[in-house]
Amino acid sequence: MISLAGRDILHTWGKFVFTGVGLGLLIGVTLVMAGVYRGMVDDAKVLLDNSGADLWVVQKDTLGPYAESSSINDDLYRSILSLPGVHHAANITYLTMQVHKDEQDVRTMVVGVTPGNLGVTPGWPTYLVAGRQLTRGHYEAVADIATGFKLGDVLKIRRNHYTVVGLTKRMVSSSGDPMVFIPLKDAQEAQFLKDNDAIWQGRYRTEANPAFNRPNVPDLLDAVIASQSTNSYVNAVLVTLKEGYSAADVAQSIQRWKRLTVYTRAQMEGILVGKLIATSAKQIGMFLVILAIVSAAIVAFIIYTLTMDKIREIAVLKLIGTRNRTIASMIMQQAVALGVIGFVVGKITATFSAPFFPKYVLLVPQDTIVGFICVILICIIASLVAIRMAIKVDPAEAIGG
């Protein structure tokens, strides 16, 4: 038996292809939306992978340092280092801000990293694509290439200038902002640095406070002002473990003795994926549902219209003895063919357009397979309206009078 659907498609291929392209663009948007979600999850995982930590030590009862603000003293890492099972502990700061270069203004996550060695000290960029790692204590930066900065560029963070000495890749925050690594001391200063007027007004207020400006204690005022202009806090301490130690056991030990909150890798991933991007995921989910409904409506409308155009032929086919299931199969095959054309166009569109999106779009084969199955199911369901109409066609319509 010849394929009636195939012949009809070949006969009206232009209509099919153009409809398929239109549907494909819609499917492409759907795949990109799924890719945006996957990208967000991947960004979160990359953030954790790149930190190189086994444990995140943060302010007690907070979800820091990524999902909530966290502030702990920068000398706590020493006492953590002394606990059994801890291999390395390093302070780290995270600050999302606009970084300026000439007239350019890029949203980044500025990471303050402790001086140390690559592969040993957690928090460092794990690899470079150009230049070198930070070697000086001040005014050097390693930037992700997504920032658009180049080696030798001079960046302005708050009032200070930093020279880009290295470039890294795929170092992003959980919201996809590229990272700029600077020395910890500079980052601590950047986090709490006020403008000149604010500093001046702060000093004036302190001087005016009789509790700090006692006539018979001349050094007290200077000490108070000095403490106000320095920052001894970091957002978290990243910890790596010695071999053979359980992350949960060491985390429990730190929580018990240091009265801090500690997260393992799995817990931190749960916070990032389950809490930080949960709302975005729901938003994307809603879009996917709407796009699926719109796609189904379009396929149903197109197939219904194509079937309406063939009412007389369907009546003739039924009159000459064609079974209902042959006609239903023809309509369903056309709907599926439309879906396949649409999916191929959509996949190509998504693949080629993904790199141009400002946020990371990750197209995974699993989503492609699920997407394909969903498209085919939607097309089959959408064809049911047209099939119902075709089955109701009276073969007597082919006989005039």
Add this chain to the structure above:
Amino acid sequence: MQGKGIRIENLKKRYGTGNTAVDALKEVNMEVAPGEVVGLIGPSGSGKSTLLKCLGAVIDPTEGRMILGDDVIYDNGWNVRDLRALRRDKIGFVFQAPYLIPFLDVIDNVALLPMLAGVSNEEARKKAMVLLEALDVHHRAFAMPSQLSGGEQQRVAIARGLVNRPPVILADEPTAPLDSERAMAVIRILNEMANKYETAIIVVTHDEKIIPTFKRIYRIRDGITQEEVGEGRNFV
């Protein structure tokens, strides 16, 4: 008539019930022998189309008998379980307009019926080509219907009606869209095919050009058929 052909006895068709009932066919009696072409003539609203639909197993008669070949297919109820298969295998249709399937080429338009009956594509196309050759449209076998002239399309439609070698063909005003010359050609072809394939052909028409070509006609008026036998123009 013996053996084959079609015989209709006291066929009635009533639409609706009670006060609104309409008797579209009151008393239809017909007999068409194999190889014979008869005309079914009547004014609009006389019941031609209803009779054609009953004969084509598209609607159910109310009562009567229909005998197709040796089989009583209707006797106050269908004796055939699968009317679709009956239409496919035992009844050929030729319509006022050719109604060819626009997305199939000529040969597959004709071969579709045997294919639907389970014949292999190759075999079905062979059968189709034999008929296309007989109707002299074989040279357009791989053209699309839209590339054919009106006369060629009608010949292809006749080939489609004949391809399963049905004992009866119902032709619903097959010459209506054609000029005199082409109309006469179609009637000549129907006569040739009826002779060649021993098929009984009922031609519904009110085309005065072709009425004289029938040796026997049935007039239908107010749902009642009346047989007339004569030669040529006596019918007009």
